[in-house]
Amino acid sequence: MTSDDEWAAVQPTHRLSYRPFCDSHEATWRGLARARLHDQELVDQAVRSIRRELRRNWVCVLSQPDIEAHAWMIAKRCIADRELSSGQAPPRAVVADWIVAIRRAQVQARISLENLDNGYEELYAAILRLPERQYDMIVLRYMLDIDYRMIAVYLGITESNARTTTSQGLAKLRRFLGADTATGDMQ
Missing domain, CATH: 1.10.10.10 (Winged helix-like DNA-binding domain superfamily/Winged helix DNA-binding domain)
Structure with missing residues (x-):
């Protein structure tokens, strides 16, 4: 077991866990997805895709100097992928x-x-x-x-x-x- 002193010496990014990180940023990712996608199902799919990619690469994500910025780029890529796979562009009418x-x-x-x-x-x-x-x-x-x-x-x-x-x-x-x-x- 790690003592409190040893734990305090660990860089904060290494103490960050996947689920709380995703939970704290999901509303922003969801907002970005809503800005780009037509319907709620596509938004939900994009957010699930973001979470999956982050989970799959969590150790690599933790090694990034700016974890939030790295996650933002993953979010944008997942949303763009969802946009392309659905054949939809951003809505042209105001949502x-x-x-x-x-x-x-x-x-x-x-x-x-x-x-x-x-x-x-x-x-x-x-x-x-x-x-x-x-x-x-x-x-x-x-x-x-x-x-x-x-x-x-x-x-x-x-x-x-x-x-x-x-x-x-x-x-x-x-x-x-x-x-x-x-x-x-x-x-």
């Missing part, structure tokens, strides 16, 4: 989870939906056009309401980089939608 995200992003990006022909649909289409990292930021920050500190952990970047990349994504959304959609100062 319920995106309404809140779009409202939050629109305020931060200083975008007025009144000036857009199709309102939410046009902004949603612009979000889908963002580069992968900026898209991730919009999903994490505005759809899943995750703070910048946790985003940095998930993506293996600094908090400052998470803020900057989000700002760049919001600026790109403004450009995609045209300068005439900008409103007052950022809140």
Whole structure:
């Protein structure tokens, strides 16, 4: 049996167990899957696939410098695989989870939906056009309401980089939608 002193000397990542790790991150993976997939069954399949891959490679996962970032990449790959195998692309119409995200992003990006022909649909289409990292930021920050500190952990970047990349994504959304959609100062 390991004494408390010996256990304290073990790196924290080696004390991390599979089930609590997955349980604590599943809501975020599920949110990402909902952002990309059409229906609940596909979301459930993707999350089961993420958990299976993590379990199968848990020792390797624990050896990664940024476990959460490594798990995020596995989650994205499993969701993309599910998307491809189902023959579906992200929904082109606004889905319920995106309404809140779009409202939050629109305020931060200083975008007025009144000036857009199709309102939410046009902004949603612009979000889908963002580069992968900026898209991730919009999903994490505005759809899943995750703070910048946790985003940095998930993506293996600094908090400052998470803020900057989000700002760049919001600026790109403004450009995609045209300068005439900008409103007052950022809140």
